[in-house]
Amino acid sequence: MGRAPCCDKANVKKGPWSPEEDVKLKDYIDKYGTGGNWIALPQKIGLKRCGKSCRLRWLNYLRPNIKHGGFSEEEDSIILNLYISIGSRWSIIAAQLPGRTDNDIKNYWNTKLKKKLLGRQKQMNRQDSITNSNENIISNNKSPQNMSNSALERLQLHMQLQNIQSPFSSFYNNPILWPKLHPLLQSTITTPDQNSKLAFQEILHPLGVNVAHLNNHTKIAELNNGVSPIYSDHVEQALNPAHGFGFSQDLELDNHNMDLMNRGGSKELFQAGNEFELTNDSSWWSEDVELERKTMSLSSWGSTSVLDKTTEGRDILQDYAQMSYHRV
DNA sequence: AAGGATATCAACCGCTCTTAC
DNA sequence: GGTAAGAGCGGTTGATATCCT
Numbered sequence: 001m002g003r004a005p006c007c008d009k010a011n012v013k014k015g016p017w018s019p020e021e022d023v024k025l026k027d028y029i030d031k032y033g034t035g036g037n038w039i040a041l042p043q044k045i046g047l048k049r050c051g052k053s054c055r056l057r058w059l060n061y062l063r064p065n066i067k068h069g070g071f072s073e074e075e076d077s078i079i080l081n082l083y084i085s086i087g088s089r090w091s092i093i094a095a096q097l098p099g100r101t102d103n104d105i106k107n108y109w110n111t112k113l114k115k116k117l118l119g120r121q122k123q124m125n126r127q128d129s130i131t132n133s134n135e136n137i138i139s140n141n142k143s144p145q146n147m148s149n150s151a152l153e154r155l156q157l158h159m160q161l162q163n164i165q166s167p168f169s170s171f172y173n174n175p176i177l178w179p180k181l182h183p184l185l186q187s188t189i190t191t192p193d194q195n196s197k198l199a200f201q202e203i204l205h206p207l208g209v210n211v212a213h214l215n216n217h218t219k220i221a222e223l224n225n226g227v228s229p230i231y232s233d234h235v236e237q238a239l240n241p242a243h244g245f246g247f248s249q250d251l252e253l254d255n256h257n258m259d260l261m262n263r264g265g266s267k268e269l270f271q272a273g274n275e276f277e278l279t280n281d282s283s284w285w286s287e288d289v290e291l292e293r294k295t296m297s298l299s300s301w302g303s304t305s306v307l308d309k310t311t312e313g314r315d316i317l318q319d320y321a322q323m324s325y326h327r328v
Numbered sequence: 329a330a331g332g333a334t335a336t337c338a339a340c341c342g343c344t345c346t347t348a349c
Numbered sequence: 350g351g352t353a354a355g356a357g358c359g360g361t362t363g364a365t366a367t368c369c370t
Contacts, residue, residue: 014339014340015338015339015340015363015364016338016339016364017338017339036355037355038355038356039354039355039356050340051355051356052340052341052355052356052357053339053340055356055357056338056339056340057338057339059357060338060339061338068337088359088360089358089359090358090359091357091358091359102357102358102359103337103338103339103359104337106337106359106360107336107337107338108337110336110337111335111336111337112335112336330370331369331370332368332369332370333367333368333369333370334366334367334368334369335365335366335367335368336364336365336366336367337363337364337365337366338362338363338364338365339361339362339363339364340360340361340362340363341359341360341361341362342358342359342360342361343357343358343359343360344356344357344358344359345355345356345357345358346354346355346356346357347353347354347355347356348352348353348354348355349351349352349353349354
């Protein structure tokens, strides 16, 4: 037995909204608000529409300050970064773009931006027949056929992004691209004080981060003047006592990230991880990193990375969590 | 000019999450 | 703690517009 439908399907109008319907809905909400009950709203104003349909119409088209079309390069960049980072969580992506709706961004992504970016990659792939290590991730034992479209797409886009930003080296085996570790997190994993360590573990546990595995991370970090690849304002939020070791409720993205980490990473991220058959000891990348590290200037670790920005910082933590930390 | 192919995007569907009781 | 109902979300559909041959 399924759940009861939210409205009488036989007696509700479907399809495009008429201007009259729009006016009715907008006028009512302008005057009285939604009343916290979308299901009851259409009956109140005499609309033969499902409450969900009213909600969608209001959120996507009738509410004030909605923008349609004309996405800027900056918006493209934000969408791309967030998509690679968190996948198709359109509502979260939309929350970072004032005036944009999740539906609009989703449509824009599916119809334009994705094609634009993947198209560019195809072009680049043709020009550059030399396979880099990222491509090897796909071409070796982890064939695209074994991956979900979403995961493959995101990997492709991630590769694309790295190719654009650093044509000679890929992200995962190129520490120069890695942001710094947040100082508080760095102190967490380097402190000899066991009590402090335990306290930090309490904080990090809900994030899905196993501090024991951060120690592996510090092996690299210690060789590089204490700077390690992890940085995230997400972690900063988590470690900020002003937030009670939690996250501000109005920071939707951080809440989302928290949620993802609470679950040991997003469904998509770990799906991707599984598809790569990642091992808990992160061996697939650590060898590359180690090799790369040996060949690179140590001073480069302290340099400002092209990814050392807010959204990319989140990317790194999430990708890093996905690929190298145990699920708690 | 016709009509088939492709692109676009508003809207729907069904699921999960949240909240109130 | 369990349950039901509403809210919210992401995937998908289908009507329409535009492009291409």
